[in-house]
Amino acid sequence: xxxxxxxxxxxxxxxxxxxxxxxxxxxxxxxxxxxxxxxxxxxxxxxxxxxxxxxxxxxxxxxxxxxxxxxxxxxxxxxxxxxxxxxxxxxxxxxxxxxxxxxxxxxxxxxxxxxxxxxxxxxxxxxxxxxxxxxxxxxxxxxxxxxxxxxxxxxxxxxxxxxxxxxxxxxxxxxxxxxxxxxxxxxxxxxxxxxxxxxxxxxxxxxxxxxxxxxxxxxxxxxxxxxxxxxxxxxxxxxxxxxxxxxxxxxxxxxxxxxxxxxxxxxxxxxxxxxxxxxxxxxxxxxxxxxxxxxxxxxxxxxxxxxxxxxxxxxxxxxxxxxxxxxxxxxxxxxxxxxxxxxxxxxxxxxxxxxx
Numbered sequence: 001x002x003x004x005x006x007x008x009x010x011x012x013x014x015x016x017x018x019x020x021x022x023x024x025x026x027x028x029x030x031x032x033x034x035x036x037x038x039x040x041x042x043x044x045x046x047x048x049x050x051x052x053x054x055x056x057x058x059x060x061x062x063x064x065x066x067x068x069x070x071x072x073x074x075x076x077x078x079x080x081x082x083x084x085x086x087x088x089x090x091x092x093x094x095x096x097x098x099x100x101x102x103x104x105x106x107x108x109x110x111x112x113x114x115x116x117x118x119x120x121x122x123x124x125x126x127x128x129x130x131x132x133x134x135x136x137x138x139x140x141x142x143x144x145x146x147x148x149x150x151x152x153x154x155x156x157x158x159x160x161x162x163x164x165x166x167x168x169x170x171x172x173x174x175x176x177x178x179x180x181x182x183x184x185x186x187x188x189x190x191x192x193x194x195x196x197x198x199x200x201x202x203x204x205x206x207x208x209x210x211x212x213x214x215x216x217x218x219x220x221x222x223x224x225x226x227x228x229x230x231x232x233x234x235x236x237x238x239x240x241x242x243x244x245x246x247x248x249x250x251x252x253x254x255x256x257x258x259x260x261x262x263x264x265x266x267x268x269x270x271x272x273x274x275x276x277x278x279x280x281x282x283x284x285x286x287x288x289x290x291x292x293x294x295x296x297x298x299x300x301x302x303x304x305x306x307x308x309x310x311x312x313x314x315x316x317x318x319x320x321x322x323x324x325x326x327x328x329x330x331x332x333x334x335x336x337x338x339x340x341x342x343x344x345x346x347x348x349x350x351x352x353x354x355x356x
Contacts, residue, residue: 007039007046014051016118019212020159023051029213030057048080048089056113071095073115134210138284140302141295151203158208165209169223172201176230183237186244188311231300232262239320247317257324264327271334285353298330
């Protein structure tokens with residue numbers, strides 16, 4: 001029983017599998033993740049959940065705070081927050097899912113959380129909807145436009161094989177190391193191929209965790225820790241590999257590139273963290289420009305096409321120099337963004353997300 005006596009009560013049954021699990025198991029995982037106990041009978045306040053429907057986990061959290069309301073799909077109450085004062089689900093105040101829109105702070109976007117009737121015929125569409133619903137609204141250009149379809153099919157396959165998000169992260173880490181070694185020895189095409197696999201799997205693990213409701217503290221640390229630490233090693237290995245490739249940079253140029261790329265990367269991440277701490281939002285969701293610039297700012301994924309393009313013309317050395325220049329430009333943009341936010345605060349104007 002939760003602190004306020006609220007329990008979740010599944011209504012009905014459904015044998016149709018979604019992401020490799022029954023709807024009852026999916027609901028159980030959502031309840032565990034949100035700290036809501038499941039019950040077998042109404043004894044006070046309860047969330048009555050129709051297992052004939054599947055929905056974004058956000059709906060359960062929303063409805064837990066809405067006693068006397070029911071979210072409906074096609075006029076059918078799917079999640080009803082009944083109380084001793086309002087025990088009849090059909091008499092509750094309706095929230096029409098087809099018209100509702102909320103702000104998802106975790107995924108940095110406004111959205112209408114999905115809710116659909118679960119049948120064998122609707123599973124493909126529901127899995128796609130839940131997968132796309134887990135995508136960040138503000139991210140880099142590759143993750144937003146190139147990876148989704150590839151990663152969707154890999155996520156479905158991983159779910160059906162029973163692979164965990166941490167196992168996907170571990171496989172990605174192996175390819176991350178392979179890419180680093182390949183870059184070090186000037187085997188750039190092998191390194192790029194390994195890096196591509198790692199970058200796609202870096203999308204799959206997070207989507208698998210959200211779609212199968214298996215996110216964990218350790219998994220988050222494992223995934224984000226690798227993401228945060230490995231990029232400078234890739235860029236350094238790329239620079240060292242220029243010797244084996246036959247296009248070495250002069251020592252002063254190499255050192256300058258490393259200072260720009262590694263130093264710029266670290267300072268950008270510090271600015272992003274400081275912005276959250278100072279203003280309570282991600283720097284990339286403040287204004288429309290900030291979200292658009294996130295598509296191409298000097299991070300791992302936007303940097304890789306730069307390296308690829310110059311390698312394609314046989315000049316990986318120019319690629320490293322281009323990444324260094326772009327990192328400095330991106331750092332300059334971040335510094336201006338931070339300064340503008342301080343200015344807005346100083347004149348009494350709020351710093352809020354344009355997506356809110």
